[in-house]
Structures are given as C-alpha cells and as structure tokens.
Amino acid sequence: MYKAPNRDSRLDHAFFVLGGAAAVWLAFLLVGESFHLGWGQVWFSFVFWAFLAYLLLPRLHRILTTIYVPGYFIGRARTSDGLLGDPVNVALLGDEEQLHAIMRSARWTLADDVTFASSRRIISSTIFRRSYPEAPVSPLYLFDRQQDFAYQQEVDSNPGKRHHVRFWRCPDGWMLPGGHKVDWLAAGTYDRSVGFSLFTLQITHKIEQNTDVERDHIVRTVAEAESAVSVQVIKDFSTGYHTRNGGGDSISTDGDLPVVDARSVAVPSGQLPRRTDSRDRRPAPTIMGAALVVARAMAALGLAITLLTSSGEFADITFDDGSVDPQTTTAAVAFVATVVLIFGMGEVFLAWRIFLGSNGARVIAMGLSSVSILVQAIDATTGTTSITLEAGLAGLATDILVLLALSSQRSRVYAKRQRVPALPPSVANRRVAS
Structure with a gap:
C-alpha cells in the first residue's frame, strides 16, 4: 500500500x-x-489527430481544470484530464474481499487493468464485435487516485455495450458530507455505444443518460444474490446540476445514494481482507x-x-x-x-x-x-x-x-x-x- x-x-x-x-x-x-x-497524407492526419486528442487537449484541460474545478468531494469522479466524470452513486460498507464476494455472486466480472495488451484487445474486440467479458474500463479519479478496481457485465457478447462500476476505497477516517461513515464509494454507468469524446475527440464509450437505472441495477443484482446484504438509502444526497460527464455525455440523477452493507457477508475462513490500491500499479x-x-x-x-x-x-x-x-x-x-x-x-x-x-x-x-x-x-x-x-x-x-x-x-x-x-x-x- x-x-x-x-x-x-x-x-x-x-x-x-x-x-x-x-x-x-x-x-x-x-x-x-x-x-x-498535404492533408491527403492519411498517416499524417491520423498522427495529428492522435496527438491532438490524446496529448494536447487532455493537457490543456488538465491545466484549466486545476484552476476552476473544486478539489474537494462533490459527488463526482474526475477524468485523467481533470474534467468532471461520472456521478458517485453507490456507497458500500465492508472489507475488500467481501465486496469481491458479493460482486462475484451477482455474476459481475472483474475488469482487467488498463495495459497495452488489454487496450489492444478491447480495440480489436470492439472492431470485430468479439466478446471480451474482462474488458478494462478507463481510469476515473476520486481522492486524487484512479479506481482501485472495477466490475462489469457484458451485454449480448458486445464489448461496446456493458454495465460497469468502479470502486474506490475511502481514506481512513473520511466521512461523507452529513457525517455518514462508509468504506467504499462507487460510480456505475451503462455503456450504450462507442463514439468520440465531445471535449477531447478521443474514442470512448458513450453512457446512458439516466445513471439511476444503472445504480439500481447494481444494487438489485447484489441484494438478490446475497441475502446477508442490506441496503439503506441516503435521500437527496446530491443534485444533477452538472449535466455532462468527462466524455460530453448528458447525465441525470435523482441524487439518492444507496449504501450497500456487506459486513455480514461470509468469506472463506482464514482468508485475509485484500488491500489493493491503484497507486501500487x-x-x-x-x-x-x-x-x-x-x-x-x-x-x-x-x-x-x-x-x-x-x-x-x-x-x-x-x-x-x-x-x-x-x-x-x-x-x-x-x-x-x-x-x-x-x-x-x-x-x-x-x-x-x-x-x-x-x-x-x-x-x-x-x-x-x-x-x-x-x-x-x-x-x-x-x-x-x-x-x-x-x-x-x-x-x-x-x-x-x-x-x-x-x-x-x-x-x-x-x-x-x-x-x-x-x-x-x-x-x-x-x-x-x-
């Protein structure tokens, strides 16, 4: 750690x-x-787009967002460019191994880390419509670090469509606004297609606007799979005043935050809780x-x-x-x-x-x-x-x-x-x- x-x-x-x-x-x-x-040189046009989308615009966004985007918790994750990303819409209580246990029971698949090999595989899978159940998700940031891990459910064996949720461990002693103590925060959205980011021109997944549907899907699948799980809801925890995520997709939410309690979930005897941290990778x-x-x-x-x-x-x-x-x-x-x-x-x-x-x-x-x-x-x-x-x-x-x-x-x-x-x-x- x-x-x-x-x-x-x-x-x-x-x-x-x-x-x-x-x-x-x-x-x-x-x-x-x-x-x-001449712009007729296809290879040069591609090189210029790649430089613009993946290097220049992200760096300019990062410089500007460092100035005007608040550094404290506002219920939103951030992209690596500093743009406001997906809403944080699930909180959890329990050890890391208990989280893995309830997600596996609910038939969610642990996503691969973003590497050159996994990036190459998801590109080819998306182009040729090949199944990739463990496809990586792009990094989003909370507490100044990217997600510790992510889970997903592929739809119709198409990597372009999937349910997915990112998890972050909360810092020791940290509490939600209002004094609620939780161990984990998560951001779940549904990828409906692949397209271009409105702000950086990068190729990215486009998400479904109503993020509450995905939030409720995550909570429902986990609660149905594990009887030891209990759920409480913090009503009107946040508002939808930010209407686009870091890719430029419209988002909406009622602001409720379900708290999934997995502390009573049994894990194999003698198995220690995990302590993964994205900063170790x-x-x-x-x-x-x-x-x-x-x-x-x-x-x-x-x-x-x-x-x-x-x-x-x-x-x-x-x-x-x-x-x-x-x-x-x-x-x-x-x-x-x-x-x-x-x-x-x-x-x-x-x-x-x-x-x-x-x-x-x-x-x-x-x-x-x-x-x-x-x-x-x-x-x-x-x-x-x-x-x-x-x-x-x-x-x-x-x-x-x-x-x-x-x-x-x-x-x-x-x-x-x-x-x-x-x-x-x-x-x-x-x-x-x-």
Whole structure:
C-alpha cells in the first residue's frame, strides 16, 4: 500500500505547464508540416489527430481544470484530464474481499487493468464485435487516485455495450458530507455505444443518460444474490446540476445514494481482507516515459557508434586557418563520441530507474527534456535552425512526449508514493468465519 503526498512541488507544476506549452508548439509545427505534406497524407492526419486528442487537449484541460474545478468531494469522479466524470452513486460498507464476494455472486466480472495488451484487445474486440467479458474500463479519479478496481457485465457478447462500476476505497477516517461513515464509494454507468469524446475527440464509450437505472441495477443484482446484504438509502444526497460527464455525455440523477452493507457477508475462513490500491500499479505514462528515454538513449548510442566507426572520415577536415591536423581531429571526434556514449548509457540507467518508480530519475529525465526543448525553441526563434520532419522534429517530439508522460498526474503519484503498512495488526489477525 502507498499513499501520495498531499502537495505537488513547484518544480512539478513548472514541468507540467512547460509540457503543455511545448505540446502547443509541437502542434503548430505539425500543422506547418501538413502544408508541405498535404492533408491527403492519411498517416499524417491520423498522427495529428492522435496527438491532438490524446496529448494536447487532455493537457490543456488538465491545466484549466486545476484552476476552476473544486478539489474537494462533490459527488463526482474526475477524468485523467481533470474534467468532471461520472456521478458517485453507490456507497458500500465492508472489507475488500467481501465486496469481491458479493460482486462475484451477482455474476459481475472483474475488469482487467488498463495495459497495452488489454487496450489492444478491447480495440480489436470492439472492431470485430468479439466478446471480451474482462474488458478494462478507463481510469476515473476520486481522492486524487484512479479506481482501485472495477466490475462489469457484458451485454449480448458486445464489448461496446456493458454495465460497469468502479470502486474506490475511502481514506481512513473520511466521512461523507452529513457525517455518514462508509468504506467504499462507487460510480456505475451503462455503456450504450462507442463514439468520440465531445471535449477531447478521443474514442470512448458513450453512457446512458439516466445513471439511476444503472445504480439500481447494481444494487438489485447484489441484494438478490446475497441475502446477508442490506441496503439503506441516503435521500437527496446530491443534485444533477452538472449535466455532462468527462466524455460530453448528458447525465441525470435523482441524487439518492444507496449504501450497500456487506459486513455480514461470509468469506472463506482464514482468508485475509485484500488491500489493493491503484497507486501500487505501474501506470502507462511511467512505462511510456521510460520507453521514450530508452529510445532517446538508443539514438545517442547509435550516434556514438557512428562517430567511432567513421572517425577516419573526419581526418581531412580543414580548420579556419587552412591547416589540417588528422590526429587532433580524430581525437576530438573520439572524445565527442565517448561523451555521447556515456550519456546514452546513463539514459538507459535513468530509464530503468524511472520504470522502477524513482522520483529523482523522473525529475532528472524531465529536466533534460526541458533543457533540450528550451534550447531548440531558442534556436528556432533566432533562426539558427529550422525544425522540420526531416531534421529535428523527431527528436523534439521525443523530448516533449517524455515531458508530457512523466509530468502527468498518474506518473507523478506513482513516483511520489510512500509505503505504509498494508493492514493494521488488529485487522491482519482477524479471520472472517465462513
């Protein structure tokens, strides 16, 4: 188990904003290249849409929502972009294993985590209409972290239509507005189709407007499957004054919050309550950031090898005074190649530390990318260099992508997590009778 610090450093905020500004600059560069290539290039149009939908617009939304979206609990989850997401419409009491027990009894399926493999599978399943009962759900955030786990029920063997519900463990000692003590909060909605997000242009599931129908379906299936479950309802807990979720879908609710009590549900004797936490899982931005640093390292290593193997070709270089010194030139090229080689090897080590979750390595990688971006921006502004698809754009894009990935909230929280005891001794020693 881990917990994240309450505040981000000013340095993190600076990297975050710089990443957004650099992304805007890269978008202008891509638009400029489009005039040379022509928008008829399908691959380039796809690359520009992917950059706009999955990198630029989310970062701009995140910067703006940090300013104007309240940071306290208002009965709504948030998207990774900071937009208000689905309504929190179910509360629960009980240990994690008891929650898993009642959901399994009600014939709900535990959703896979979002990984490259599961993302690829859900894309192919949606396109070819193949069943994927464990299809992952997109991350939503509550208490500054994504859901700890999610359950779903596929409809008609079509991954584009499903019932699904996300679960978050409440912080120790936290209470709902009004003083109600609960252990878990959940947000359940029904996916009716696949479409484009109104706010980010991403491909996403579109949900049914009346979220109360899904809320009641979740509570009914659980209560019918487990006789030990009891349900109480907090009337008029919230209002429907926010009428769209993070994907732009209209939502409505009567504001009631059912509290599902699973504390009397029996689990196998000797089986300890689970303590999963989404912050324990290595997020995709961290993996992507580490991979991009490796790519940058491979480019440096390739350059070093090229210089070392071709140093003889520089022996005939003529200096400004007209002299030729092959030994000095070869030595200089070898020195530069050695420096580049050492830098590349250091980047490989840095990428490994980022992958393991080192915050120091993350900050160093962002710092290197920031310096590179600023230097290239100054050169481009003064006319020293021209950044095009053939010269410089790939390297600049790599630096910007590293900065965007490692300055993201998910990467930041994972790198700054702090280990705390998994379970209090009193809970760890408890056994729930079967």
